[in-house]
Amino acid sequence: MENRNKIIDCTIRDGGLVNNWDFSVSFVQDLYNGLSEAGVEYMEIGYKNSPKLLNATEPNPWRFLDDNFLKEIIPEKKFTKLSALVDIGRVDPNDILPREQSVLDMIRIACYIREVDKGLELVKMFHDLGYETSLNIMALSSVPEHQLIEAFEMVKESPVDVVYIVDSFGSLDPMDIEHQVKKFKAMLPNKQLGIHTHNNMQLAFANTLTAMRNGVSFLDSSVYGMGRAAGNCHTELLVTHIQKPSYEVKPVLRVIEEHMLEMRQKWEWGYIIPYMISGTLNEHPRVAMAYRNSDDRDKFVDFYDKVTSPESSISSLSK
């Protein structure tokens, strides 16, 4: 049977949440070439949000992708397709070219469960412009069942190609993933599914494998795991472990050797105790991220006491 899995490398997009997208053009080009040689099917090269709608004062090419800029830096597409993520309320339709005029192949729409209607409007717009689309419902671990059922009634009528299971907080284990995948498959039999994991409990790779073995075909990852807080499933692990003749791990190893070790010295992501704790508690990592930027960064017991104390809620800590 043909292996229909597809890897979407999110190093630039999710990794940008670590370093405010402080990536050089030559790094992004090296990554694109490496992923193409490795047989990785997609590279998410950033966000396609509107700088105007976000009141941006600084240029940030990977956060506000521009088609002319993309054509300049990737004048010739290789094996790997390009995708971009957008957020609800941050897209300016005037920024969007039809697919045949763009370097981008896929647009992924991130939304919370309460915004699925708005997400599907964007899906329709991008779909009509010719793009492949996905809907990435964030913070799934906190979504009540009945809201999911309601949302899926709309989703299954939409033209969206892929629906993602997103473990935003890194709080799910392989049994949870299996349960979610079965639910998604039963409720959305006409859609392809995707998985986006975080590594708070060192389960990102295992969760991705579990999803794959239960029929999920779009697998998100990042080279050396670079992504917000605990980071993502590692691209090099997927490429080496999944049986697909086109995958080659060596080009990914080269990117790690030439770039990622140095970047990991400069910026922090991965299995770090406060992120493990926030994952276990099914909480957004923002409180832990703030803590890691404070002088108390390594006071794990103090952090644990703060976030589990009944008097001080996790949200008050983040102020």
Add this chain to the structure above:
Amino acid sequence: MENRNKIIDCTIRDGGLVNNWDFSVSFVQDLYNGLSEAGVEYMEIGYKNSPKLLNATEPNPWRFLDDNFLKEIIPEKKFTKLSALVDIGRVDPNDILPREQSVLDMIRIACYIREVDKGLELVKMFHDLGYETSLNIMALSSVPEHQLIEAFEMVKESPVDVVYIVDSFGSLDPMDIEHQVKKFKAMLPNKQLGIHTHNNMQLAFANTLTAMRNGVSFLDSSVYGMGRAAGNCHTELLVTHIQKPSYEVKPVLRVIEEHMLEMRQKWEWGYIIPYMISGTLNEHPRVAMAYRNSDDRDKFVDFYDKVTSPESSISSLSK
């Protein structure tokens, strides 16, 4: 239903393979107290091999455990039981006290499949002296099925309490583990099972959970994963994730905060690319460990080429 899982923390024993057992007495005492407060059932405090049989020229108290020394440093046992590992051909029966005169509760016997007969002789000796015993068959991923079947014929007649599935090379994934556990259970219905994992592919925790969910009750781990090469399943993850009222993660966090961060600066273990590669290739990590001690330590592509080249076998590299 009562949770019958037991955690065996191997920080000193397997971690000693990282730093030649360069642990201070006060660290080992802090660890013992922390594990007791955390509700961890066993602590493997080292090897009980004979310095004479190993021609040791230097004292190494955690490698050559001595009952008098143990009584001195742990004058009062708390919650956590103590275990020691022994290797075939390295045990001097004259070194071994009956259990009631020893601080040790359990002796675990490590052996390769070809030595199971010798392993079971040691099991019998330690069992007759009153110890709990386990048989840890190493390098399971390279054992042919028929050898396992033959060995198990002997094992099931022996008085051994626990038989371990040991993923020495960190090469197994959760599906492999499930398959092995089912085989072990079918062939050894009268024995408890144990699991010892390595984290080469970031699967140590997931593999341990998979084993547990399939009926394995003895779960090996190390605080902050400290163990040879890629290290082990993390004790803090098991204690926080497994539902058992007696488990408390905070004492383990304290040990990490006070000791492990500094130790990780000084010594290396964990997810490191050459170990990932050796795990993927189902090879002993010794070649990767030698590489990490050379000037080429971060030349991942070069390492990959060397260990996958048909001309230079992995064993010739280790010379």
